[in-house]
Amino acid sequence: MPTTKIEAKNSKTFKGLQTEVQSINRIALSVDCVIFGFDENKLKVLLIRSDLKKYHNKFSLLGDLVKPEEDLDTSAYRILKQRTGLNDLYLEQVHTFGAFGRHPAGRVVTVAYCSLINVQHHKLKTLDNELHWHEVDSVSELLFDHKKIFDLCIEWLQKRVQEHPLGLSLLPNKFSLRELQNLYEAILDKKLDRRNFRKKFFSMDYLVDMGEDEQNVPHRPGRLYKFDYEKYEKNKKTWSGIDF
Amino acid sequence: MPTTKIEAKNSKTFKGLQTEVQSINRIALSVDCVIFGFDENKLKVLLIRSDLKKYHNKFSLLGDLVKPEEDLDTSAYRILKQRTGLNDLYLEQVHTFGAFGRHPAGRVVTVAYCSLINVQHHKLKTLDNELHWHEVDSVSELLFDHKKIFDLCIEWLQKRVQEHPLGLSLLPNKFSLRELQNLYEAILDKKLDRRNFRKKFFSMDYLVDMGEDEQNVPHRPGRLYKFDYEKYEKNKKTWSGIDF
DNA sequence: AAATAATGTGTTTAATTTACACATTCATTC
DNA sequence: GAATGAATGTGTAAATTAAACACATTATTT
Numbered sequence: 001m002p003t004t005k006i007e008a009k010n011s012k013t014f015k016g017l018q019t020e021v022q023s024i025n026r027i028a029l030s031v032d033c034v035i036f037g038f039d040e041n042k043l044k045v046l047l048i049r050s051d052l053k054k055y056h057n058k059f060s061l062l063g064d065l066v067k068p069e070e071d072l073d074t075s076a077y078r079i080l081k082q083r084t085g086l087n088d089l090y091l092e093q094v095h096t097f098g099a100f101g102r103h104p105a106g107r108v109v110t111v112a113y114c115s116l117i118n119v120q121h122h123k124l125k126t127l128d129n130e131l132h133w134h135e136v137d138s139v140s141e142l143l144f145d146h147k148k149i150f151d152l153c154i155e156w157l158q159k160r161v162q163e164h165p166l167g168l169s170l171l172p173n174k175f176s177l178r179e180l181q182n183l184y185e186a187i188l189d190k191k192l193d194r195r196n197f198r199k200k201f202f203s204m205d206y207l208v209d210m211g212e213d214e215q216n217v218p219h220r221p222g223r224l225y226k227f228d229y230e231k232y233e234k235n236k237k238t239w240s241g242i243d244f
Numbered sequence: 245m246p247t248t249k250i251e252a253k254n255s256k257t258f259k260g261l262q263t264e265v266q267s268i269n270r271i272a273l274s275v276d277c278v279i280f281g282f283d284e285n286k287l288k289v290l291l292i293r294s295d296l297k298k299y300h301n302k303f304s305l306l307g308d309l310v311k312p313e314e315d316l317d318t319s320a321y322r323i324l325k326q327r328t329g330l331n332d333l334y335l336e337q338v339h340t341f342g343a344f345g346r347h348p349a350g351r352v353v354t355v356a357y358c359s360l361i362n363v364q365h366h367k368l369k370t371l372d373n374e375l376h377w378h379e380v381d382s383v384s385e386l387l388f389d390h391k392k393i394f395d396l397c398i399e400w401l402q403k404r405v406q407e408h409p410l411g412l413s414l415l416p417n418k419f420s421l422r423e424l425q426n427l428y429e430a431i432l433d434k435k436l437d438r439r440n441f442r443k444k445f446f447s448m449d450y451l452v453d454m455g456e457d458e459q460n461v462p463h464r465p466g467r468l469y470k471f472d473y474e475k476y477e478k479n480k481k482t483w484s485g486i487d488f
Numbered sequence: 489a490a491a492t493a494a495t496g497t498g499t500t501t502a503a504t505t506t507a508c509a510c511a512t513t514c515a516t517t518c
Numbered sequence: 519g520a521a522t523g524a525a526t527g528t529g530t531a532a533a534t535t536a537a538a539c540a541c542a543t544t545a546t547t548t
Contacts, residue, residue, distance in 0.1 A: 014296045014349065021350040026270035029342075029353055052258045065269045068351055096340045096355050098273075098316025106265040107312055109273055111340050162486050178495080184486065195363045195497075196537065200486055203535095213545095219494045220545040237488060241505080242406050242428065242444055243411065244408025244481060300523080439528075440506065447504095459515095461523045464514040485536080 030110040031076045032063035034094075034153040035084070037119035037133055038170040042155065043186040044119065044133040046083070047149065050143055059134070061150065062142035063110065076113040083131065090116040090169040094156050095149075102145045112149045114156060114171045161187050163240075165206070170226045174210050176222035177201065206232050274354040275320045276307035276390065278338075278397040279328070281363035281377055282414040287430040288363065288377040289394065290327070294387055301363075303378070304387035305394065307354065320357040327375065334360040334413040338400050339393075346389045356393045358400060360413045405431050409450070412471045420456050420466035422443065452477050 036045040047059040062083045066075040071092070080089055091113055098109040119133065142150060161167035167187060171179055181197050201207055207225040214221035279290040291303040306327045310319040317337070324333055333358055342353040363377065386394060405411035411431060415423055425441050445451055453471040458465035 009352065014298055017296075018349045020309055021347070021352055025272055025312060027273045027310060027312060028265040028269055029271045052261075065264055066271060066342070066353075068271060069344055071344050072340065072353060075342075078366060093340060095337065096316065098310070098319075098355070100313055100315050103265070104263045108265055109310075109316060109371070135378055162484060163488050166487055176495090184442040188483075190483075193537075193539085194495090195539080199498095200497080200536090204488065217494085218546065219492080220496095221544080222495060232488070239432075239434070240406060240487070243484070244407050244409055244448065244476070261546095420526090437507075438526090439508085442527080444505090461525085462515065463523080464512080464527095466526060 004157075019043065020165075028106060028108045029066040029072075030063050030108050031066060031072070031079055031113060032061040032110050032149055033076060033079055033083070033091075033113050033115050034061055034150055035080070035115045035117060036136075036157065036170065037117055037122075038183050038186065039119040039133065041182045041186060043136045043183075045136050045139060046117075046133055047134050047142070048083075049130040049132070055143055058143045059132070059139075061112075061146045064132075066111075072111060076115075080115055084117060084122055086117065090166050091109065092160075092166070094153055097145060097149060099145070104144070110149070112153060114153050116166060118170060118172060120172055158188055165227055165229070165232060173226055174212065174224040175226075176214050176224055176240070178222050180225075272350060272352040273310040273316075274307050274352050275310060275316070275323055275357060275358050276305040276354045276393055277320060277323055277327070277335075278305055278394055279324070279359045279361060280382050280401065280414065280429050281361055281366075281378075282430065283363040283377065285426045285430060287380045287381050287427075289383060290361075291376055291378050291383070291386070292327075293376070299387055301383065302387045303376070303383075305356075305390045306375075310355075316355060318361075320355075324359055328361060328366055330361065330366065334410050336404075336410070338397055340391055341389060343389070348388070354393070356397060358397050360410060362414060362416060364416055373419040402432055407456075409471060409473070409476060417470055418456065418468040418470055419470075420458050421451075422466050424469075 037044045037046060046062065048062055050056065050058050050060050058238070062079060064079050064082075066072060070078070071195075073091075076091055076093070077087065080091060092115075094114050095113045096109060096111045100107065102108070102110075122159055136154060139150060141147065157167075162182065167183055168180075170183055177198055177205070180201065181192060181194065184197070185192055206228045208228050210224040210226055212223060212224045281288045281290060290306065292306055294300065294302050294304050306323055308319070308323050310316060314322070317335075319334055320337070321331065324335060325331055336359075338356045338358050340353060340355045344351065346352070346354075362374075380398060383391070383394060385391065401411075411427055412419075412424075414427055421442055422452065424445065425436060425438060428441070429436055450472045452472050454468040454470055456468045458468060
């Protein structure tokens with residue numbers, strides 16, 4: 001049983017706290033976005049080539065410092081907007097990385113967000129600048145601790161797509177079941193049984209038949225569906241069962 | 245299709261970045277710990293009465309500012325150590341709260357951590373100070389946005405105990421199945437079938453029979469078990485299946 | 489018209505989850 | 519020490535869910 005003295009109270013005055021908050025003890029805070037896309041049946045991530053000479057040829061996540069009067073979430077949306085030109089992307093906070101030596105420019109704690117975007121809608125925008133879509137399989141080295149952040153976000157995504165339909169925001173509004181399955185296979189890095197996959201999705205009963213088929217495919221076209229987010233929001237599951 | 249100009253590059257020099265990181269754009273960063281305990285078959289949370297006159301009689305989570313040269317995780321462990329006297333508690337980061345106006349003393353972004361401790365081992369320490377165990381059901385008003393943080397951590401816990409054995413760190417090393425079930429019922433706020441609960445836990449096959457029975461219970465004593473963390477770490481599941 | 493390639497569908501089996509009841513053991517009470 | 523009370527400990531049947539697996543259909547291409 002440890003004998004350490006325990007601090008019984010918050011021993012600070014409000015003024016003292018204000019001083020600490022407003023002068024000392026400050027830290028730079030940043031947001032880094034892991035932006036996923038899905039194209040050519042591959043899961044991709046949007047990276048930027050660092051233009052700092054010190055780090056030329058290294059790619060990094062898209063990030064920026066949080067402004068002093070900006071909500072943290074707003075900051076993440078701002079960065080997305082700046083980089084992709086879009087609001088209304090799926091965005092979720094994943095984890096905060098705060099190891100002391102993680103950034104060479106000084107103490108920077110960064111909050112990682114994952115975003116999912118439909119590559120089809122943004123393909124043109126990345127052609128002639130330093131932004132590039134990379135296949136997630138081939139991401140090896142990134143700036144600073146960005147590889148660690150990226151790896152955690154991949155894990156997060158794999159888990160999350162199994163219990164939440166966020167993955168669907170990587171697809172066009174209308175999609176075929178083949179596209180959907182390709183997406184899941186790409187994210188989970190695993191082959192799935194086509195019949196069971198369909199059965200599963202149909203039984204969840206959130207797919208709406210659009211009454212149209214695919215066009216311009218070199219084989220029999222598949223049916224197109226959209227996802228009924230409204231219905232999903234109403235029927236969300238909560239309890240899944242103890243299992244580990 | 246939006247027409248916003250997209251920032252193609254990180255347009256900052258390293259020096260410029262250093263300036264931003266080291267002078268302007270700094271923010272106070274804190275850690276707030278939601279410390280769960282389990283006692284008298286109730287899920288409890290450790291709160292502290294604010295000693296700031298402005299906020300007397302309000303309870304708050306246990307938190308402190310992150311020091312400029314301290315790892316974020318280290319910070320959380322330090323706070324736990326200061327408040328409970330213990331290292332080696334289960335601790336996990338949950339979410340970062342960064343709304344601009346959340347703290348009256350200035351801009352403070354806080355990282356919420358959940359910690360689980362065995363109340364039996366620490367009961368005495370909280371008797372004569374401002375720390376109190378509260379039943380989670382009866383937590384209503386907390387300082388600042390701490391209720392929001394607390395609510396999220398409860399949700400987090402409910403989900404997490406179903407897919408990870410962290411809940412067991414709320415129990416003594418040796419525990420009966422009844423205690424285990426009471427714990428799960430308290431956390432999930434739901435009655436569970438005793439037979440199916442046992443079957444489930446036995447089938448996961450991580451409970452080790454200690455060859456002893458409960459003592460000093462006013463009825464037939466139950467068998468005592470411990471959890472085999474080593475085995476769990478080896479056999480961890482990963483894939484669970486698409487379902488939402 | 490034939491060949492190709494992917495879509496679309498159903499059944500059987502196994503595994504898991506749920507619902508449910510009675511005998512056993514220890515402590516307490518009379 | 520016999521009877522009572524209260525919680526432990528166990529098994530089975532039914533229902534649901536997941537897994538494995540094969541063939542007919544449709545549009546395109548040759």
